[in-house]
Amino acid sequence: MSAYQLLQQRFKRIGTLAGAQSMLHWDMATMMPSGGSGARAEQLATLEVLQHELLTAPETGDLLEQAQQEPLDHWQAANLREMLRSHRSATAVPPELVEALTKACRRCEMLWREARKNDDFAAVRPALAEVIARVRESAAARGAALGLTPYDALLEQYQPGLRAARVESLFAPLRTALPELIEGALAAQAARPTPLVPQGPFPQAAQEALARNLMERLGFPFDQGRLDTSLHPFSGGTPDDLRITTRWDEADYSSAIMGVLHETGHALYEAGLPRDWRLQPVGEARGMAVHESQSLLVEMQACRSRAFLAYLAPLLAQHFGADPAWKPENLYRLATRVERGFIRVDADEVTYPAHVLLRYELEPALLSGDLPLADLPGAWREQARALVGAVPPGDGFGCLQDIHWYDGAFGYFPTYTLGAMTAAQLYRAAVESDAAIPDALEQGDFTPLLAWMRREIHARASLLEWEELVETATGRPLDPEIYLDHLRQRYLG
Amino acid sequence: MSAYQLLQQRFKRIGTLAGAQSMLHWDMATMMPSGGSGARAEQLATLEVLQHELLTAPETGDLLEQAQQEPLDHWQAANLREMLRSHRSATAVPPELVEALTKACRRCEMLWREARKNDDFAAVRPALAEVIARVRESAAARGAALGLTPYDALLEQYQPGLRAARVESLFAPLRTALPELIEGALAAQAARPTPLVPQGPFPQAAQEALARNLMERLGFPFDQGRLDTSLHPFSGGTPDDLRITTRWDEADYSSAIMGVLHETGHALYEAGLPRDWRLQPVGEARGMAVHESQSLLVEMQACRSRAFLAYLAPLLAQHFGADPAWKPENLYRLATRVERGFIRVDADEVTYPAHVLLRYELEPALLSGDLPLADLPGAWREQARALVGAVPPGDGFGCLQDIHWYDGAFGYFPTYTLGAMTAAQLYRAAVESDAAIPDALEQGDFTPLLAWMRREIHARASLLEWEELVETATGRPLDPEIYLDHLRQRYLG
Numbered sequence: 001m002s003a004y005q006l007l008q009q010r011f012k013r014i015g016t017l018a019g020a021q022s023m024l025h026w027d028m029a030t031m032m033p034s035g036g037s038g039a040r041a042e043q044l045a046t047l048e049v050l051q052h053e054l055l056t057a058p059e060t061g062d063l064l065e066q067a068q069q070e071p072l073d074h075w076q077a078a079n080l081r082e083m084l085r086s087h088r089s090a091t092a093v094p095p096e097l098v099e100a101l102t103k104a105c106r107r108c109e110m111l112w113r114e115a116r117k118n119d120d121f122a123a124v125r126p127a128l129a130e131v132i133a134r135v136r137e138s139a140a141a142r143g144a145a146l147g148l149t150p151y152d153a154l155l156e157q158y159q160p161g162l163r164a165a166r167v168e169s170l171f172a173p174l175r176t177a178l179p180e181l182i183e184g185a186l187a188a189q190a191a192r193p194t195p196l197v198p199q200g201p202f203p204q205a206a207q208e209a210l211a212r213n214l215m216e217r218l219g220f221p222f223d224q225g226r227l228d229t230s231l232h233p234f235s236g237g238t239p240d241d242l243r244i245t246t247r248w249d250e251a252d253y254s255s256a257i258m259g260v261l262h263e264t265g266h267a268l269y270e271a272g273l274p275r276d277w278r279l280q281p282v283g284e285a286r287g288m289a290v291h292e293s294q295s296l297l298v299e300m301q302a303c304r305s306r307a308f309l310a311y312l313a314p315l316l317a318q319h320f321g322a323d324p325a326w327k328p329e330n331l332y333r334l335a336t337r338v339e340r341g342f343i344r345v346d347a348d349e350v351t352y353p354a355h356v357l358l359r360y361e362l363e364p365a366l367l368s369g370d371l372p373l374a375d376l377p378g379a380w381r382e383q384a385r386a387l388v389g390a391v392p393p394g395d396g397f398g399c400l401q402d403i404h405w406y407d408g409a410f411g412y413f414p415t416y417t418l419g420a421m422t423a424a425q426l427y428r429a430a431v432e433s434d435a436a437i438p439d440a441l442e443q444g445d446f447t448p449l450l451a452w453m454r455r456e457i458h459a460r461a462s463l464l465e466w467e468e469l470v471e472t473a474t475g476r477p478l479d480p481e482i483y484l485d486h487l488r489q490r491y492l493g
Numbered sequence: 494m495s496a497y498q499l500l501q502q503r504f505k506r507i508g509t510l511a512g513a514q515s516m517l518h519w520d521m522a523t524m525m526p527s528g529g530s531g532a533r534a535e536q537l538a539t540l541e542v543l544q545h546e547l548l549t550a551p552e553t554g555d556l557l558e559q560a561q562q563e564p565l566d567h568w569q570a571a572n573l574r575e576m577l578r579s580h581r582s583a584t585a586v587p588p589e590l591v592e593a594l595t596k597a598c599r600r601c602e603m604l605w606r607e608a609r610k611n612d613d614f615a616a617v618r619p620a621l622a623e624v625i626a627r628v629r630e631s632a633a634a635r636g637a638a639l640g641l642t643p644y645d646a647l648l649e650q651y652q653p654g655l656r657a658a659r660v661e662s663l664f665a666p667l668r669t670a671l672p673e674l675i676e677g678a679l680a681a682q683a684a685r686p687t688p689l690v691p692q693g694p695f696p697q698a699a700q701e702a703l704a705r706n707l708m709e710r711l712g713f714p715f716d717q718g719r720l721d722t723s724l725h726p727f728s729g730g731t732p733d734d735l736r737i738t739t740r741w742d743e744a745d746y747s748s749a750i751m752g753v754l755h756e757t758g759h760a761l762y763e764a765g766l767p768r769d770w771r772l773q774p775v776g777e778a779r780g781m782a783v784h785e786s787q788s789l790l791v792e793m794q795a796c797r798s799r800a801f802l803a804y805l806a807p808l809l810a811q812h813f814g815a816d817p818a819w820k821p822e823n824l825y826r827l828a829t830r831v832e833r834g835f836i837r838v839d840a841d842e843v844t845y846p847a848h849v850l851l852r853y854e855l856e857p858a859l860l861s862g863d864l865p866l867a868d869l870p871g872a873w874r875e876q877a878r879a880l881v882g883a884v885p886p887g888d889g890f891g892c893l894q895d896i897h898w899y900d901g902a903f904g905y906f907p908t909y910t911l912g913a914m915t916a917a918q919l920y921r922a923a924v925e926s927d928a929a930i931p932d933a934l935e936q937g938d939f940t941p942l943l944a945w946m947r948r949e950i951h952a953r954a955s956l957l958e959w960e961e962l963v964e965t966a967t968g969r970p971l972d973p974e975i976y977l978d979h980l981r982q983r984y985l986g
Contacts, residue, residue, distance in 0.1 A: 013539055016532075016535050016536055016539040017536075017539065019532055019535075019536055020513060020517060020536040020539070020540065023517060023520060023536070024513060024516060024517070027516060027520060031524070031719065032734060033715065033716050033717050033718055033719060033734060034716050034717075035714065035716045035717025035718075035733050035734065036717060036730075036731070036733050036734030038733060039509075039512055039731050039732075039733045039734055039771075040734065042509050042512075042772075043509055043510075043512055043513040043516070046506055046509045046510065046513070047513065050543065221528065222526065223526050223527050223528045224526050224527075224528025224529060225526055225528075226524065226526060237529075238529070238532050239532075240528050240529050240531060240532045241525060241526060241528065241529030241532055241533070278532075279535075
C-alpha cells in the first residue's frame, strides 16, 4: 500500500471517531439524563484524545512526508493538503498546553453562566484572563508552526485560509456603510405602516408539523436525519445521519421555524458532501464561514424573500388558524424588521454585522493585551454605541452575552458575517445562473436552488480553498459590495 | 506509576470506549434513521477494534506480568484477575479468525431473517455451517490458550467460570423433573377456572404511564436513565446512563409491562455496581447468568408473586379502566398460565427451561459434528416433543426461531436457565434474611428487596467468581432443587 493509502486508512479512523463523538454530543444535548454527564464527558474526551493521538503520531508525520513524493490526482492532492493542515495544526501545540486551555475554558464557562445571570463581569474576569493567557500561548505556538501571526492562527482554526488582513479588507466597507444603512432602514421602516403581529399561542405540535413540512420542501432527507428538541439549536450528526435541533416557544412561532430553516441549511451542506470522500479531510465542509453561508442562503436569502413568504403565508394559516397577519407583504415586513438591540443572537439581518464588527474590534486587542480586561465592559459599551447604536444596560446584555470568549473561541466571530456576505454573493450568482429560482421559491420549490448549491458548493467539499470556492461558484472574488447591495435593496428599497 | 496503575488507566480507556459503543448501539436501535446504518456500523467496528488493540497490545501483556509481582489489595487483585481474563481471551484468537467469524455471522444472520420468514432452513444451512466451522476454530483457539475444552471456552465467554460439567450437574435434575412438573402444572391449571382475559385495547400512553410508575416503584433512577421504544426490548447504556427499551402492543398490555420489569431488573444491577470501580473489569456485572438472575428476580420472583399482583390490580384499573379481570387472584392465574408452546421467548416460567434444555442438548453436538446440520430440524422436533411436549409445525417455529446460533452465539442458552435458577435461590435467601420483603411488595415497595440485591449482588460486581457470589449471598452452593421447589410451589401448590 502506498503512503497515501495508509494515510487514507488512518484518517478514515479519525473521521469515524469524530462521527461517533458527534453522535454522542447530540445525545448529550437531546436525550441524556443529567446523571450521565460525567461518563459522557469521559467518553467525549477519550474520543478526542484518540483522534489527537492518531493525528499527531510520528508515523502520521512520516507517511505525510512520503506521500508528498507519490503521484496523486487532483482530489487526492487536495486531501493530502488537508491532512497536512490538520497534522501541522495538531502537532503545533504541546499536549500540556491543550489540556491547560481545555481546563481553563471549562472553568471559565461555568463561572460565566453565573456571571451573565448576575450582570457581574468581575466574577468571571480572572478566569477569562486565564483563558486569554492560554489562548495567547496556543495561538503563538500554532502561529510559529504554521508561519502565521497568532491571530491568523486562530482564524485558521475556524475558517482555513482566512487571514486578518483579508477580514479587514472585507469588513472595512461594512464599517463605513453600516451606520448609514441602519439609519436608512429604520427611517424606511418608520415610513411604512407597522406590521401586524400574529396572535398566538402557537401550539408546539403545529409548529413541529410546519417545521417538518418545510424541511421536506427544502429537501432534508428524513431517511438520513432527524429533528429534535434541545436548549440551544444546532446541526450535528454526520452526513449520513444528520441531527438538527430547535427549541419551541408557543408565544413566538418564528424563532423555532426560522431556526429550523437555518439548521436545515447547515444539514443540507453536510448531506451534499461527496459520498466518495466520506471520512476524509477533503470530504469535509470548507470551514465555518462557508457553513454559515449555506445556512444563511436558506434562512436569510431564500426564506426571507418575498417569493418564499408568499408561499409560506397560506401554510401558516393552515397550521395556526386564520390571522390577519398572514399576508405575504405583512410577513415580509415582520421578517425584515430592523431594531437597534443589545443581543447579537436576536439581531436582525442589518444590525447583525454591526454586532460582529463590535466583537471584531475588541478581540485582537484583548489578545494582544492592548485592551486590558478591566476596560472590556466600557470598551464594549462604547463600540455598541458607535456601531449598533444601542448601549446595553448591564454587562449581561453586553460583554457577557456570548459564550464564545469564555469558552476560548477567539477568531470565530468574523465567520458569521463572512458567511452572510458569502450567502449574498452565492444567492445572486445562483439566480443569475438559473432565473427560475425565485419563481420556484414562490411555489415552495427549493429544487433549483438546492441543485445549484449542491453543484457549486456541497459537491466540492474542501477541494478548493474557501475564497477559490466562492470565486469558482460566483465568477468573482468575495465582494462586500454585493452584500451591501443586498441589504440596501431589501431594507432601503 | 506502578504497572497496576498503568493497567487501570488502560482499562479505563477500554471501558470508556465500550460505554461509547453501548450508547451508539442504543441510538441505532431507538433513534437512528435508516440511512445512518453504514456510518454507524463503521463507528461500532472502529470502537471495537480500538478496544481489541488496547487489550491485546504487547504492553498490556507486559504490564500484566509485572503487576502480578506488585502488592495489591483484595479488590485490586480481583481486578487484575479480570484484566488477565480479558487479555488472555482476546489474545487467544488470531485477528484474521475474529474477522472471518464476524463476517460469517453477519452474512448468516441476514440469510436467517429471510429463512425464518419462509420456513426454509435449507436456505441458511450453508451459511450456518460456515459459522459453526469458524466458531469451532475460535473455540479451539480460545480453549487451547485458557486450558479449557472448546465448549467450556464458549461458556466462559458468556458466564466466566461456567463449565459444561457444572451445567450438566445443574441441568440433570431439571431434565428428570420437568416433564412431570409441566404435566402437573397443566393438570392443576385445568382443575381451576379459566382466568378472565382483560379486554383491551390498552392505549400506549396508558401503558407507558404505568410502566414508568412501576419503574419508579422499583427504584429505577430516572436521573440516570431513560425508557424508550425499540423493535427488540433491551437494557443498554452505562451504569450512570441506563437505557432500557420496550415495544408496545395495544392488544396486550402485559408483554410491554413484564418486559419493562425484566429490563429494569437488568438496569438496577448496572446502577448498583460499585462507583469506585467504574470502567474497571472488576466493576462490571458478573456474567450473563448473574445478569439474568437480576432481571428474573424482579420479573419472575417478585412481580409474579401474589403479593405484588395484589398491589398491581388497582393500578391496572386506574390506568386502563375497570375490568373484571383486575382481581389479584385472576391476575395471578394469568401471570402463571402454563402452555406447551413452540417459541422460547413466549414461553411461561415452567416450560422455558425445557426450551433451554432442548437447545443445550443439540448445541455441543452441533459443534462437535456429532449432529450433522442436515439432521438439525429433525433432532429439534424430536427434542421438542420429548422436552416441551409440542412439535413445531415448521422450522420457523423450530430450529429457525432464535437468532443466537445464526449469529455465532453458542454457549449462551444455558445462562437463561442458570439465571432463573439463581434468581429462585436469591429470592429465597432474600426473604429468609428479611421477612418484610413480601409484605413490602404487597405495598408496591421494593426497597427491602432492592437493598438486599444491592448489598449481596450489585455491590460485589466481579469481585468473586459467580458461584462464590451465589454461595456468599445465599449461604449455600447453587442448588437446582430450590428452583424446582419454587416451580412446584407456584405451579402445583
